[in-house]
Amino acid sequence: MSSAIGIERIAVEQKSPSFVSAFAGLLLRDLRVLRREIGPFVVRVVMQPLLFLFVFTYIFPRIGQGNAVGGANFATVLLPGLMAVAIMFSGIAAVALPLSQEFGVTREIDDRVMCPLPVAAVAIEKVCFSSVQSVLAAVLVVPLAYYIPATPVHVHVASWPMLVATLILASLVSGALGLTIGSNVRPQQIGLVFSIVVVPITFLGCVYYPWAVLSHVRWLQIAVLLNPIVYMSEGLRAALTPAVPHMPSLLIVLALLISLGVLGTFGIKGFLRRVIS
């Protein structure tokens, strides 16, 4: 019996450093996989904003369709929105798709679930690593917005703290959204979820226009307040294109924190339900 107690004591003493090293191990694993797939990752992340900018800010002005929204040229309005979309899609691609696959088909998450750390930490690691990818994806949009549009994009960092806070919070929210979808949706239905959740929240996420101009469609302006993408776009507007109308910064940060809390809770609960019965 004394040996049994001895083992228990060792296990408890090792607890805190082992949690950290297990978490670090998970991050290293994801980093290795990302490094191996860096080419496809860049293509996946860049393609959508590239085409968007090309069609709407390069071709349209040349064929006489140039338009301005809220007093700024369209390319300037679009940049923060496209960054928000890049962040959101990254979260879906890095968490929701692999998780749904791993839970429903391959079960390969099992070895990570059996790590010596609380199961919720495995889910949190997924969200953290996905947020790194989201930040990368958002940063990759910036050079595109500089070189593609026919009209100049007016960007200057109005507030670094706001930019950093929005980027990090938005990335975590998108990872949490990915976790919620990935752990609650069966792989066969993931396409459907794309159509009924991901596409609508993108189109209605104040990506292509600032929230303020929605005052012309009052009911929509209020309804979209439930959409976390709105706060990602508006937050990036506040930080990067202050000339374009945007919501107050404090409100944006608060809304992103609430989104993170809600989606994070749903996501982790769903994850636990999938791995522990």
Next chain:
Amino acid sequence: MIVSISGLSKVYQDKNQRVTAVDGIDLSVEKGELFGLLGPNGAGKTTTIGICTTRILPTRGTVNIAGIDVVAHPAASRRNIGVVPQYNTLDRSLTIFENLYFHCKYFGYSNAEARERSKTLLAQFHLEERITSFPSQLSGGLQQRVQIARAIAHRPAVLFLDEPSAGLDPQSRIAMWDAVRLLREEGITVVLTTHYMEEADELCDRVAIMDHGKVLALDAPAHLKTNLGADTIIELTLRQNDGKQPLIDRLGALAQIKGLEEITGGLRLFAQGTDGLLPEILQAANNYGVRDIRMNEPNLETVFIRLTGRDLRE
């Protein structure tokens, strides 16, 4: 005692039904033992292993592994547990080497230690030529070997193997048995589930026979067979199965028949000593038209049949 299970139950309850998967089992496994849970599908073996490996929460009861209560301290107890589940859980995005390497990293090994340990295991399991392959490029048998190597990479006290030979061809199964025996030589305690009685017989020091969530018998395979009280199992297939009662009474009265039960299309007799028995059986069954008579030595399957009246495969 390295694994101790007491009063363990698991009830799955939803709106429509209540299923008792594990129904109050007590088991203990000694250090270094190769322990088998034998039973048909749905006997509760996988649920029992699921609880031991922190993946299923019990309704009642406790499991202690290496002195740690797995329900109260799942994260800490996972250090002492290695698992090879029924399905292939190798990380498809990583090479064979990386599967082992990152598993070691999850358990806090330094880079050098993780590399060293992975190389040693790949050599031990004869996988050196495959280190840069991805899991999908390997045969089922090889993937199973990688899974076992990975499961013991962090030097767990107990390795749980859930239906390790399911889906393996006979040759891979024998290779897997060799790998499991190798683990015992290293002093790793192994708990495996199986519904192949040959596997339990061949590999295990002790076997718990399970059915409907309960442990029906627990002993060394040889003892289980001896305790059957019969050295020959006779299966009699009859042309006519109506009105068998007189035949059952007549055969049951024979001194050498220790037990008797009806099976589809005939009777199963448990006999101790067969001298002069066959002619008597044939004579007694003459009016029923004997279609086939088969004699077998007892094995774990017949032990299971004796305990439950059913076939392992039914």
